[in-house]
Amino acid sequence: MKAVVWEGANELAVRQVPEPRIRNAQDAIVRVRRTVTCGSDLHLLGGYVPFMERGDVIGHEFLGEIVEVGPQVRKHRVGDRVVVCSFVSCGRCWYCQQQQFSLCDNGNTNPAITENVWGFAPGGCYGYSHALGGFAGSHAEYIRVPYADQGAFTVPEGVSDERAVFASDSAPTGWMGAELGGVRPGDVVAVWGAGAVGQLAARAAVLLGAERVIVIDRLDNRLEMAQRHLGVETLNYERQDIGGELLERSGGRGPDVCIEAVGMESRSGGPQLWYDQVKQQLRIETDRPVAAREAIHHCRKGGSVFVLGVFAGMVDKFPLGALMNKGLTLRGAQQHGQRYIPMLLERMARGELVTEHLGTHTMPLDEAPRGYEMFKQKLDDCVRAVFEPAG
Amino acid sequence: MRWLVTGAAMVAGGLAARRLLGRSGQAAGQRAQRVVGRRKPRWHVATVNLPADQIGVHGQLPEPLTGLGDAVEIQVRPAAGDRGTEIAVRLRDGDRLPAVEAVQRVLGRDPDQAIRAALREAKQLIETSEVLHPDAPPTIESTPLNRPLQLVTRHGRREGRL
Numbered sequence: 001m002k003a004v005v006w007e008g009a010n011e012l013a014v015r016q017v018p019e020p021r022i023r024n025a026q027d028a029i030v031r032v033r034r035t036v037t038c039g040s041d042l043h044l045l046g047g048y049v050p051f052m053e054r055g056d057v058i059g060h061e062f063l064g065e066i067v068e069v070g071p072q073v074r075k076h077r078v079g080d081r082v083v084v085c086s087f088v089s090c091g092r093c094w095y096c097q098q099q100q101f102s103l104c105d106n107g108n109t110n111p112a113i114t115e116n117v118w119g120f121a122p123g124g125c126y127g128y129s130h131a132l133g134g135f136a137g138s139h140a141e142y143i144r145v146p147y148a149d150q151g152a153f154t155v156p157e158g159v160s161d162e163r164a165v166f167a168s169d170s171a172p173t174g175w176m177g178a179e180l181g182g183v184r185p186g187d188v189v190a191v192w193g194a195g196a197v198g199q200l201a202a203r204a205a206v207l208l209g210a211e212r213v214i215v216i217d218r219l220d221n222r223l224e225m226a227q228r229h230l231g232v233e234t235l236n237y238e239r240q241d242i243g244g245e246l247l248e249r250s251g252g253r254g255p256d257v258c259i260e261a262v263g264m265e266s267r268s269g270g271p272q273l274w275y276d277q278v279k280q281q282l283r284i285e286t287d288r289p290v291a292a293r294e295a296i297h298h299c300r301k302g303g304s305v306f307v308l309g310v311f312a313g314m315v316d317k318f319p320l321g322a323l324m325n326k327g328l329t330l331r332g333a334q335q336h337g338q339r340y341i342p343m344l345l346e347r348m349a350r351g352e353l354v355t356e357h358l359g360t361h362t363m364p365l366d367e368a369p370r371g372y373e374m375f376k377q378k379l380d381d382c383v384r385a386v387f388e389p390a391g
Numbered sequence: 392m393r394w395l396v397t398g399a400a401m402v403a404g405g406l407a408a409r410r411l412l413g414r415s416g417q418a419a420g421q422r423a424q425r426v427v428g429r430r431k432p433r434w435h436v437a438t439v440n441l442p443a444d445q446i447g448v449h450g451q452l453p454e455p456l457t458g459l460g461d462a463v464e465i466q467v468r469p470a471a472g473d474r475g476t477e478i479a480v481r482l483r484d485g486d487r488l489p490a491v492e493a494v495q496r497v498l499g500r501d502p503d504q505a506i507r508a509a510l511r512e513a514k515q516l517i518e519t520s521e522v523l524h525p526d527a528p529p530t531i532e533s534t535p536l537n538r539p540l541q542l543v544t545r546h547g548r549r550e551g552r553l
Contacts, residue, residue, distance in 0.1 A: 017530040055531035090519045094440040106515050109525045110547035130544045136526045
């Protein structure tokens with residue numbers, strides 16, 4: 001079958017690879033109908049995650065049709081149209097039962113790597129390096145889905161593929177940031193990053209009752225998109241004073257909840273970007289935490305900061321003093337999608353959660369390297385490139 | 392960008408070697424003492440999300456653990472806070488020199504590796520009724536750069552902090 005494989009830093013190719021097989025009784029095989037680029041893929045492409053191997057299939061946000069099920073799959077049958085959570089979780093360990101599905105004890109077949117790097121191993125993730133299980137990704141014609149009853153969700157009639165595919169990762173990630181960030185009615189919420197995850201975190205904050213939601217980015221097309229589709233306020237950090245604007249828009253208090261939806265390659269308009277870039281290239285620090293620093297700095301006293309953007313290792317100049325002295329709550333997580341996807345699909349069916357606008361460029365899988373180049377360089381106002389393996 | 396990946400792989404390899412040869416963050420004196428002294432077997436403990444009376448068939452632990460035979464001691468006890476059951480395993484005897492242990496780990500013949508794998512697999516069997524397998528057939532190609540990573544992933548369940 002055709003698949004998009006990682007061949008080295010900044011090298012992608014469409015290759016023929018073996019088709020996946022049922023390996024466990026709870027597996028399903030899904031024929032992929034739509035699969036989406038994600039900003040976190042760029043960390044893999046850029047060589048920032050040293051646990052990739054030549055030939056690894058990438059991609060983790062997808063929707064498709066079940067074509068084969070293992071003998072222990074009870075909820076699904078061949079022909080079901082499903083959206084699949086990007087994280088592989090068993091549904092039965094203590095973490096899954098606490099609804100912290102991305103922390104699953106059993107979903108990662110290579111726990112040794114992340115236990116040594118992070119102390120304990122999170123669950124597995126499709127197409128996201130051997131540190132997260134080495135599972136083949138979704139940029140392929142077919143994909144194996146372990147624990148299919150836990151991670152695959154039937155898409156309701158009336159919800160299009162174009163909308164539902166974002167229930168795989170972007171929408172639950174954004175929702176989690178707002179919910180676990182503690183957004184309450186009347187809050188002022190600031191979101192760093194107007195990509196798909198940032199926009200959907202902002203939408204979640206609106207749906208959870210926030211009074212003002214402010215999205216911060218440097219790309220006008222994304223900010224205009226957030227205004228038009230989400231009805232939120234925006235700030236461009238290259239042209240506006242973020243600190244001053246946030247104070248003005250929050251009555252001098254600062255945002256109640258700050259959501260970082262940028263990750264380890266974040267940018268800024270100031271010299272700290274150059275500082276972090278040099279240190280990152282020299283491997284003195286692995287991640288650039290510019291947006292996380294700003295979120296902590298601008299958050300109100302006693303407020304909450306949630307880190308949604310993907311970080312891999314160590315950061316420098318982390319404002320622990322501000323965190324401690326302002327009494328902030330800092331949280332982060334990979335997405336606990338199984339907790340949110342059924343609710344999000346219902347909201348999609350009711351029209352409360354609209355996502356189609358995020359898939360700005362749709363193309364056949366053969367054109368994936370071009371799609372990633374557009375996505376990475378933000379060419380032609382690309383927000384997300386969507387691949388159709390059958391297209 | 393290849394140099395970036397090469398550099399990262401070297402750093403990862405160095406960290407792995409350091410991990411194999413001794414834990415980071417420990418005082419130099421402790422480390423020096425461990426290099427010359429024999430190390431006692433420690434308990435490896437996993438918590439499974441079920442009460443003790445629901446583990447295994449007729450109270451029998453799953454095969455990965457029973458397969459370790461008399462070489463190990465096993466303790467089963469309730470976990471604090473109703474979090475299930477703790478299963479603790481350690482080698483019955485066999486104090487080893489750290490250098491010997493490091494060589495055994497690299498060669499994949501360290502009995503602690505077998506204990507870690509057995510504990511993880513037993514936990515999966517108890518909680519989910521199967522051991523999750525990696526994808527097959529693999530799509531990757533072997534290159535000089537990814538051989539260290541392949542070595543690490545071959546020991547995915549046998550290594551780590553458990």
